[in-house]
Amino acid sequence: MKMKLALMFSVIAIVAADFPKIDANGDGQLNLDELIAAGVNWDKEQFAAADGDGSGALSQEELEKAAK
Numbered sequence: 001m002k003m004k005l006a007l008m009f010s011v012i013a014i015v016a017a018d019f020p021k022i023d024a025n026g027d028g029q030l031n032l033d034e035l036i037a038a039g040v041n042w043d044k045e046q047f048a049a050a051d052g053d054g055s056g057a058l059s060q061e062e063l064e065k066a067a068k
Helices: 002-017 030-039 044-048 058-068
Strands: none
Touching: 002 044, 002 058, 030 044
């Protein structure tokens, strides 16, 4: 389980570093579909937990916070 969590956080950290490339629609936010396309295996509940402001999308700051 620890290995799976470490791998998940590594993927999130990589996604955070490549945020502009992964932001397919260029709105400055990542939605769940964009994250899944980038290899982040989150369900709606995990996404909602990272979405600090409840906007339905993650800012780069929210994603970086989730990676820690």
